[in-house]
């Protein structure tokens with residue numbers, strides 16, 4: 001190799017190294033840019049969640065205001081609360097508008113499954129499996145499923161053999177698909193403790209089920225506020241709060257709250273539930289098959 005050829009080779013090598021370094025640097029810039037955007041988006045989301053929660057606490061103060069005239073109404077159309085990020089849309093609904101899966105009549109539960117699209121015999125079989133899930137014994141109902149049936153499906157955790165603690169447990173009951181769950185979730189609760197439902201605040205699917213089961217329900221699904229009661233003691237409400245951020249993004253937070261008559265501790269928050277996603281309409285029947293925190 002001549003001297004000229006050697007220097008030419010060295011030049012190509014140097015240029016290659018420079019090229020590789022340039023590409024690496026460009027890659028780092030792109031990576032840093034996308035990381036920065038991700039961090040900004042995450043920060044916006046966290047602020048939106050904090051704002052949504054703040055609006056829920058504001059609603060709790062409004063609902064428990066000792067001055068009756070100033071007290072917030074509930075089961076009404078969504079309202080707005082000012083928050084640092086802009087506005088939170090708040091809905092306050094009574095859990096009595098939902099069917100308590102632990103205390104509901106079999107006939108209404110069956111009608112709900114039918115309203116969600118199951119054939120009458122499938123709906124009846126699913127009621128058997130729901131009851132087997134929560135009854136304490138291991139005696140399988142006609143079309144039910146007990147621990148050995150769940151173990152046979154490889155579900156070592158088995159079933160609860162006790163009352164449902166969360167509506168989400170339904171997803172573990174044999175035969176409940178994610179589509180079926182998403183359809184019936186807005187109709188269900190584990191917090192009302194009643195056999196009956198106040199149909200005027202119920203979701204359309206539950207209204208349909210109540211009608212199918214022959215219950216008397218108000219025509220349509222008009223949400224109308226009732227006069228504010230002196231005490232909400234013992235009642236459970238779901239407060240949903242939506243805050244938008246960024247480009248068409250929003251968070252929805254829900255708190256499920258039981259009110260007490262104790263001025264020192266006027267409410268207990270049973271649960272926080274959150275979701276993120278594209279901006280959307282919310283109402284009291286919003287299906288939040290979300291991530292419990």
Ligand SMILES: [Ca+2]
Pocket residue numbers: 131132133134135136137138139146161
């Ligand atoms: Ca059982």
